[in-house]
Amino acid sequence: MDHNSSSLNPTDLRLSDLKKIHKTSSEIVSELSEESDEKKAHSTIQQRRKLIRIAWNKLIPREKEHKKEVVQAIQEGEIDPLTRLGNRTRFKKNMGAEVSRITREQINGNPAYATVIYLDLNDFGKLNNTKGHSAGDEALIDVADALQKVARLTDSVARLGGDEFAVLLSNMSMSETQTMVSERLMPLFEIKGIKSSIGA
Numbered sequence: 001m002d003h004n005s006s007s008l009n010p011t012d013l014r015l016s017d018l019k020k021i022h023k024t025s026s027e028i029v030s031e032l033s034e035e036s037d038e039k040k041a042h043s044t045i046q047q048r049r050k051l052i053r054i055a056w057n058k059l060i061p062r063e064k065e066h067k068k069e070v071v072q073a074i075q076e077g078e079i080d081p082l083t084r085l086g087n088r089t090r091f092k093k094n095m096g097a098e099v100s101r102i103t104r105e106q107i108n109g110n111p112a113y114a115t116v117i118y119l120d121l122n123d124f125g126k127l128n129n130t131k132g133h134s135a136g137d138e139a140l141i142d143v144a145d146a147l148q149k150v151a152r153l154t155d156s157v158a159r160l161g162g163d164e165f166a167v168l169l170s171n172m173s174m175s176e177t178q179t180m181v182s183e184r185l186m187p188l189f190e191i192k193g194i195k196s197s198i199g200a
Contacts, residue, residue: 090158113172115169123195
């Protein structure tokens with residue numbers, strides 16, 4: 001597993017993963033690119049590629065750990081094969097870890113809380129029956145992608161089964177969750193034509 005992690009490349013990551021680290025990578029490239037105009041004028045393509053590789057290597061530690069966790073989850077049967085989200089088993093494990101974290105923080109006198117969003121697709125059975133299972137699969141993947149776009153690295157997104165999904169939002173209040181759903185998640189659903197029932 002460690003060997004697989006050491007060979008991490010950008011192509012190993014989902015588009016949503018790359019978007020989450022894009023800002024950080026841009027900042028690193030900018031920092032490493034502080035050359036004089038003369039040096040920039042004479043820099044070669046190979047030198048630029050080397051610069052990008054250096055920037056990528058600065059990001060690899062976190063992404064290697066992420067990939068290691070994903071590989072382990074797949075081996076333990078905790079990843080949904082269609083959406084690549086965690087499944088019900090992994091979500092329960094993450095919920096247990098979050099409850100333990102909140103308990104520890106509160107014992108130490110620190111504020112700690114979490115919110116859970118549950119959602120399912122409206123008329124999912126009808127979609128499968130009228131347009132086929134491929135259309136149903138595409139809808140599930142669209143939901144998974146939308147949820148990952150609004151989720152933070154500290155959150156847990158899962159497909160619980162069928163058309164049921166859940167998101168565990170660490171240290172996010174109910175009002176913040178409602179704002180996130182209405183201002184960030186629902187617009188993504190509308191773009192894809194996704195109709196769902198959401199509860200928190």
